[in-house]
Amino acid sequence: MMTINSKHLTGCTRVAVFAAIALATFASATAADWGTLKGRFVLDGDLGEPTALTVSKDVEYCGKNNLVDESIAVGEGNALKNVFVYLYLKRGKSVDIHPDLAEPSSEPVVLDNHGCRFEPHVALLRTGQTLEVRNSDKGIGHNTNFTLLKNPAFNEMVTNDSPIKKMFTKSESYPSSAVCSIHPWMKAHVLIRDNPYMATSGEDGSFVIEKIPAGTHEFIFWQESSGNLKKLSVGKSKTSRKGRAKLKIPADGELDLGEIKVKLSDLRK
Amino acid sequence: MNGSVAMNHESLRKNLTWWMAAAALLVGCGKVEPPPFRLNMTQMVSNETPTSPEYQQEIADVLGAMFGTPDEPYAVPEAGLDLSRLRMAAGAAWSDEKGTNHGLYRKHCVHCHGITGDGRGPTARFLNPYPRDYRQGVYKFKSTYNADRPTDDDLLRVLVNGVPGTAMPSFSLLPHSELEALVEYVKYLSIRGQLEVSLAAYVYDDLGEEAEVDENGDEKVDSEGNEITKRIPLDPVNDPEQREVVMELLAEIIEGWESSAEKVVIPSEDHIPADNRNAEEIAASVAQGRELFFGTRANCVKCHGPTALGDGQQDDQDSWNKAHKKFLQDMVNAGDQEGVHPGIVASRAEVVASIYTVRNAIPRNLRQGIYRGGRRRLDIFWRIYTGIAGTPMPATGPASPGAQGTLKEEEIWNIVDYVLSLPYETPSRPLKALPVNLEAVN
Numbered sequence: 206m207m208t209i210n211s212k213h214l215t216g217c218t219r220v221a222v223f224a225a226i227a228l229a230t231f232a233s234a235t236a237a238d239w240g241t242l243k244g245r246f247v248l249d250g251d252l253g254e255p256t257a258l259t260v261s262k263d264v265e266y267c268g269k270n271n272l273v274d275e276s277i278a279v280g281e282g283n284a285l286k287n288v289f290v291y292l293y294l295k296r297g298k299s300v301d302i303h304p305d306l307a308e309p310s311s312e313p314v315v316l317d318n319h320g321c322r323f324e325p326h327v328a329l330l331r332t333g334q335t336l337e338v339r340n341s342d343k344g345i346g347h348n349t350n351f352t353l354l355k356n357p358a359f360n361e362m363v364t365n366d367s368p369i370k371k372m373f374t375k376s377e378s379y380p381s382s383a384v385c386s387i388h389p390w391m392k393a394h395v396l397i398r399d400n401p402y403m404a405t406s407g408e409d410g411s412f413v414i415e416k417i418p419a420g421t422h423e424f425i426f427w428q429e430s431s432g433n434l435k436k437l438s439v440g441k442s443k444t445s446r447k448g449r450a451k452l453k454i455p456a457d458g459e460l461d462l463g464e465i466k467v468k469l470s471d472l473r474k
Numbered sequence: 475m476n477g478s479v480a481m482n483h484e485s486l487r488k489n490l491t492w493w494m495a496a497a498a499l500l501v502g503c504g505k506v507e508p509p510p511f512r513l514n515m516t517q518m519v520s521n522e523t524p525t526s527p528e529y530q531q532e533i534a535d536v537l538g539a540m541f542g543t544p545d546e547p548y549a550v551p552e553a554g555l556d557l558s559r560l561r562m563a564a565g566a567a568w569s570d571e572k573g574t575n576h577g578l579y580r581k582h583c584v585h586c587h588g589i590t591g592d593g594r595g596p597t598a599r600f601l602n603p604y605p606r607d608y609r610q611g612v613y614k615f616k617s618t619y620n621a622d623r624p625t626d627d628d629l630l631r632v633l634v635n636g637v638p639g640t641a642m643p644s645f646s647l648l649p650h651s652e653l654e655a656l657v658e659y660v661k662y663l664s665i666r667g668q669l670e671v672s673l674a675a676y677v678y679d680d681l682g683e684e685a686e687v688d689e690n691g692d693e694k695v696d697s698e699g700n701e702i703t704k705r706i707p708l709d710p711v712n713d714p715e716q717r718e719v720v721m722e723l724l725a726e727i728i729e730g731w732e733s734s735a736e737k738v739v740i741p742s743e744d745h746i747p748a749d750n751r752n753a754e755e756i757a758a759s760v761a762q763g764r765e766l767f768f769g770t771r772a773n774c775v776k777c778h779g780p781t782a783l784g785d786g787q788q789d790d791q792d793s794w795n796k797a798h799k800k801f802l803q804d805m806v807n808a809g810d811q812e813g814v815h816p817g818i819v820a821s822r823a824e825v826v827a828s829i830y831t832v833r834n835a836i837p838r839n840l841r842q843g844i845y846r847g848g849r850r851r852l853d854i855f856w857r858i859y860t861g862i863a864g865t866p867m868p869a870t871g872p873a874s875p876g877a878q879g880t881l882k883e884e885e886i887w888n889i890v891d892y893v894l895s896l897p898y899e900t901p902s903r904p905l906k907a908l909p910v911n912l913e914a915v916n
Contacts, residue, residue, distance in 0.1 A: 262776060262787050296680050296719060346773030348868035352793075354675070357621035360861050360868045362880040364771045370878070378679050379522070386866030387776045389790045432521050435813050446813045447682070473807065 238419040238456030239303050244439065245411040245462075246285035250469025252277060258390040260321070263345055267321030267388060275326050275392075276430040277472055284410030285467050287327045288434070289380055289396055291403035292414075293423040293449050299400070303416035306401040309334035313370070316383065316393060318347040318363055323383065323393035327429075332376060332399040338369040338383075347391075351383045356397065360386070373397050380427060394429055419456035423449045431472045439465055508545035508565075511537065512590045514609060514670050515825045516797070519818050521804040523678040527817035532708040533673045536720065539711070541666045544580075544589050552721075553665060553728055556658050562651075563659035578652055579659050582645060591663030593794070599830050601641045607794055608660055609667020611730065612864040615847030620860045620869045622737035623664075623730045629657045631848065639844040665727055672723040673708070680719075681706045739859055739871065741852070745883040747891070756891060763892025766885055772870055774889070777837040782896050784839035790866040792835045799832045835866050843897035854890045859883075 255273035278286040294300060309331035317324045318340040330336050340347045340363040350360040355375040363369055380394035396403055402422075404412040426434040426448050433448025440462035444450045454460055513534055518525040525533070542548030547564040549555040567577035575581070580589075586605040588594040593607035606613070615632055616624035633653050636644035645653060683703040685693045694702040710717040747759065766772040768780075779785035791799060805826050811819045838846075847853050847862070859871035859879075870886060872879035881889075 261789055296676065344770055346770035346776060348773070348866075350866065350868065357874070359621060359873045360863075360866070361620075361873055362771065362773060362868050362870050364880050367878075367880070369873075371873075378675065386790045386868065387773065387787050389787070389866075431807070447678070 239416045240419045240454035240456055241413060241415045241459035242290070242417060242424070242452060242454055243411065243413040243459060243461050244290075244465050245409065246288045246406045246465050246467055247410055248277070248279050248283045248285040248469055248472075249466040252279055252283075252469060260388075260390065262388050263321065266342065266345055270320040270322070272320075272322060272390065275322070277428075277469070278326065280408045280410060284406075284408065285428075286406055286408060286410060287394075287429065288406040288410075288412070288467070289327065289394075289403065289425070289427040290406075290412050290414065291396060291398060291425055291427075292400060292417070293425045294376075294400070300402065300422075301418045302400055303418075306416055309401075313337040314395070315339060315368075316349075316395065317341050318345075318349070318385065318391070321345070321388055322391055323385075326393055327380070327405045328393065328395045329403050329405060330373070330395055330397045331401060332373050332397065334372070336371045336373070336395065338363050338371070340365050340368075346387060347385050348387055349383055350386050351381060351395075353377060353381050353397075375399070379425075379432070380429075417454045419454050421451055421453045423451050425449050428467070428472060434467065434471070437465065437467065437471075508543050509589050511541075511544060511666070512588075512592065512594075514590075514592070514667065514674070515821065516801050516829070517671055517674050519822050519825050520801060521808070523674040524814055524818050525674050525677060526815040528705065529674075529677050529681070529708060533670060533677065536673060536708060536710060537666060537670055540669070540720075540724070541662070547659075547662060549662060550724065553662075553724070554732055555662055555665070559655040559658035560662055562655040575652060578648075578656055582648075583656070586641065591660070591667060594830075597641075602833060603640055603792075604794070604830060604833070605641065607667075608664040609670065610793070610864075611664045611668045611727070612793065614862050614864055615853075615857075616860075616863070617739060617856050618734050618737040618860070619739060619872075619874050620863050621873065623734040625734045625738060626654075626657055626661075629660055630654070633657065635848060637846045638849075639842075639846050661731060665724075665731065668727045669724055672727065673720070676719060676723060677708055681708060737875075739856060741855060741859075741887075742883055745887055747851075747887050759888045759891040760895045762885070763888035763890070763895075766881070766889050767892055771880055772885075772889060777866065778840055779837070782840040784837040786837055787866070788834055788836050790835055791832060792866070793864045795832045795835070798829050802826060802829060802832070837867070840893055840896045841899075851887075851890055851894070854893055855886060858886050858889055858893075 255275075255278075258272040258274055260268045260272060275287075280286055292300060313335035314328050314330045314337065316328055316336065316338045318338070319342060321342065338349045343365055346362065346364075348360060348362045349369065352358055353373075355377050356373040359371070361369055375397075376399040377397045380396040383393045383395060385391040396405075402414050402417055404414045406412045426437055426439065426444050428434055434444055435446055435448055437444040437448070437450075439450050439452070440460065442450045442452060452460055452462075511534075513530055517523060518530050540548070540550055545565045547557070547560040549557055549560060562574075562576060563579045565577045565580070567575075567581035569575050583595075585595040585597050586593075586601065587608065588598065588605075591608035593605040595605065598605050611623055613624040613628065613632075615637065616628035618624060618628070630653055632642070633648075633656060634644060634646045636642050645656070648656075682705070684706050686702045686704050688694050696702055708716065710720045751759075767774040767778075767782075774782075775786065777784075777786040790796075805822055808814070808822070811822075843849075845853060845857075847857055857867070858881075859869065861867050861869035870879060870881040871883070
């Protein structure tokens with residue numbers, strides 16, 4: 206697994222390494238080979254007790270759910286959840302998609318209004334796939350107010366047993382926020398992309414993106430409370446000011462970024 | 475719909491000469507000192523699209539070439555904007571010897587909506603609600619689906635009626651031709667403002683620093699082994715690829731405006747209540763509407779309150795105020811701003827200080843009988859069916875033609891009847907007769 210950190214290379218090997226990269230990138234154009242990107246986010250810092258949210262509507266129902274601020278969420282061992290990692294593509298550029306992933310899943314992505322929070326808190330959606338916004342809070346009315354930049358935004362009531370179904374045609378550059386105006390503390394983020402190369406970190410902070418065409422690609426690292434994760438050490442690389450890192454995906458192998466430490470002070474200053 | 479965008483792109487691509495013409499035009503009017511269009515600085519220094527001063531200048535130049543100045547407006551032919559109308563609305567206010575009025579926008583609108591249409595005229599800060607910032611292309615009182623642009627008729631209606639209960643006056647005394655010119659100018663400022671945001675996003679997402687490569691395609695490094703980078707300027711006049719992108723961005727925006735007439739919500743004839751209903755029929759419909767108002771499907775009660783005084787959920791903001799709130803929070807969180815271009819950091823404090831107090835969106839008091847978007851039954855129907863774009867008020871009808879909505883049209887008409895009955899109902903009544911899901915009403 207070779208990652209570029211030109212600082213440590215002498216002039217001579219540098220040339221060799223870059224030539225290798227150029228070759229690898231070239232090879233990926235044939236798209237015969239696919240690789241995996243994975244890693245695990247850990248919060249570096251003490252989040253303390255999560256902040257309780259001020260429940261100002263439907264207090265009797267929503268108030269009993271011990272709702273807390275989820276903008277930074279950790280699991281066991283300070284595992285950082287809900288970080289988005291996805292392939293950056295320049296406008297008008299596309300990526301080869303592995304045949305297994307050519308079609309978006311026919312299963313809808315569900316965003317449920319449940320216990321006066323959105324479940325899940327983060328989600329991934331492909332263009333052409335259905336987003337189903339549900340309301341499983343019996344007798345509680347929710348509305349879903351979705352801010353989108355490339356697709357038409359919407360703000361609609363969601364009724365029990367009658368989900369809103371949406372399909373989008375365009376990639377959004379960043380995760381889009383959904384809120385409920387009746388219960389304004391409710392928030393979720395959904396990333397809409399026209400390719401499958403995206404992931405969010407789970408309960409244990411880990412993420413995995415599979416079947417990526419081998420070669421060097423740029424990936425975006427994004428977290429709700431700070432947006433693009435700048436200057437983050439990811440494996441042997443570092444993200445740029447725009448939260449992007451160039452990573453080389455090996456053919457028939459995986460690039461494991463290992464533990465990625467995200468400083469609490471970078472998320473919440 | 476997509477087809478027509480594609481067609482637009484085609485025709486735009488073919489017609490590139492105007493770029494040169496527009497650039498020349500700009501050079502030509504360099505001598506006067508007209509009030510300039512202001513950049514959208516909250517966008518330029520935001521966390522989402524931090525835009526360096528060099529790029530800010532380039533964005534201003536591109537907008538200048540494509541839209542001209544407040545004194546000399548220009549519009550790409552493909553924008554479908556009527557240049558003679560724009561000229562009538564733009565510039566300093568004066569009348570020619572034939573009695574034709576010029577400079578209508580500056581005469582009638584600018585002290586509230588500002589030269590740039592950013593809703594920041596000299597009196598704006600003191601008004602509640604604030605004057606509309608046109609630059610997002612989002613309008614509240616319109617006949618189209620929530621996400622869609624307003625039609626010319628919608629904007630015209632707002633100008634004729636004003637927005638009752640706000641500072642927005644009625645201009646019903648102006649001749650029709652002047653109103654048309656003003657509508658055109660509002661659209662012009664919207665399209666210009668929307669493109670500005672798209673350009674900032676494009677510059678941030680796709681331009682910026684790029685590694686320099688040598689003749690072999692290898693990335694160049696300096697003696698320390700660091701990548702050598704160069705800034706890719708925004709220069710659509712000389713870069714055909716960028717020009718194509720800019721034209722696409724514009725086409726996407728214009729498509730929204732040109733298709734708005736097809737996005738009008740037309741109530742189905744079958745459900746429009748007859749004019750000759752008797753008192754009992756109306757009362758039955760009001761009762762239905764009332765049940766829906768308090769029920770969880772429509773859930774009007776949660777925001778407008780059990781007495782419909784607008785005292786339900788008051789903690790949310792409209793999209794304009796919410797964007798400012800988020801911006802202010804981001805700036806507080808920005809900490810040492812390490813890695814942010816110093817030119818951006820330098821202007822952030824000033825931009826923060828310029829932002830008006832963030833105001834919450836207060837649901838309407840429905841007992842006053844003042845309807846900002848018009849008092850006809852159809853107006854209220856549209857508000858409930860499509861929601862009020864840019865505000866927390868959600869849609870209850872389908873979000874686009876053929877989609878599924880929460881309420882049926884006849885139910886929406888029932889609620890219209892109930893809403894229109896509210897100013898005449900004594901406020902104590904709904905409290906006593908409280909409704910279906912009492913436990914859900916806090």
